[in-house]
Amino acid sequence: KNMTFTIIKPTAIKNNNAGAILKMINDAGFVIKAMKFTRISKTQAGAFYAVHKGKPFYKELIRFMSSGPIIAAILEKENAIEDFRELIGATNPDKAKEGTVRKIFACSVTENAVHGSDSVENVRIEADFFFNQLEIY
Ligand code: ATP
Numbered sequence: 001k002n003m004t005f006t007i008i009k010p011t012a013i014k015n016n017n018a019g020a021i022l023k024m025i026n027d028a029g030f031v032i033k034a035m036k037f038t039r040i041s042k043t044q045a046g047a048f049y050a051v052h053k054g055k056p057f058y059k060e061l062i063r064f065m066s067s068g069p070i071i072a073a074i075l076e077k078e079n080a081i082e083d084f085r086e087l088i089g090a091t092n093p094d095k096a097k098e099g100t101v102r103k104i105f106a107c108s109v110t111e112n113a114v115h116g117s118d119s120v121e122n123v124r125i126e127a128d129f130f131f132n133q134l135e136i137y
Contacts (some may be wrong), residue, residue, distance in 0.1 A: 001077060001078050002032040002077075002078070002079070002080045002081070002120070003028075003033065003074055003075065003076050003080055003123055003126045003127070004074075004075050004077075004080040004081045004084045004116060004117050005072070005074060005075070005115075005116075005117045005122075005123045005126040005130075006018045006072070006073050006084065006088075006115055006116050006117075006125055007046040007065075007070050007071065007072050007073075007114065007115040008021055008022075008070060008071040008073075008110065008113070008114055008132040009064070009065065009070060009107070009111065009113055009114060009115065010064060010067045010068035010069065010070055010107050010111075011107050011113070012059075012067075012068060012113040012114065013062075013068060013069050013071065014068055015105075015107075017064055017105050017113070018071055019106060020105070020116065021113065022071075024087065024101055025073075025075065025084075025087070025099070025101075028077075028083070028087050029077050029083075030075040030076065030077045030080065030083075030084065030087075030137070031075065032068070032073055032074070032075060033074040033076050033136055034072075034073060034074040034077065034127070034130075034131045034135050034136045034137065035071060035072070035074075035137070036071065036072045036073070036108070036130055037069060037070075037071050038069065038070060038071075038130065039066075039068065039069045039070065040065060040066055040070065041066055042062055042063070042079050044066070045061075045062045045066045046062050047129075048126070048129055049061055049062065050121050051079065051091055052126055055073055057109070057110060063101055063102040064110050064111060067110060071109075072130040072131070073111065074123075074127050074131065074136060079102075081116075081117060081118065081119065081123065082119065082127055084116045084117075085116050085118070086100075087100065087101060087114075087116075088102050088114050088116050089101060089102040089103050090102065091109060092112075092113060093106035093108070093109070093112055093115070094115075100124070101104045101113055101114050102114065104116045
């Protein structure tokens with residue numbers, strides 16, 4: 001089994017959808033290995049999304065991701081990274097399949113309810129950004 005990393009983004013928390021999203025995650029077979037209800041500054045959001053620096057949506061993404069509380073979590077499952085991206089659906093909710101988390105809960109491309117890591121290396125980098133060794137079970 002392997003791990004992926006997710007963030008439930010500010011609008012999903014504000015709209016009180018965290019419970020429903022976590023239920024979808026559990027129902028799809030993911031086990032929560034670490035979880036944190038927290039909030040990040042603009043500087044921290046900028047560091048987390050550094051790969052997108054310079055892109056047209058970067059500033060809006062940073063503003064949004066620091067606009068309110070989030071839930072960061074590490075999830076375990078066989079084929080975790082791919083299966084999680086399948087569960088959440090396309091980045092743009094208009095293109096996401098029926099029944100995916102983003103289709104159901106996203107408000108826009110930026111406010112698309114959840115993040116899901118795209119590679120083993122990024123799972124590690126992103127998980128380390130939010131959790132220390134003692135917080136992972
Ligand atoms: P994530 O990394 O959050 O799982 P992703 O891999 O589907 O999403 P990326 O291309 O890594 O998408 O973009 C990171 C985030 O930046 C997206 O989840 C979305 O919130 C925002 N974003 C990406 N593309 C756009 C865009 N064209 N317009 C507005 N926001 C965007």
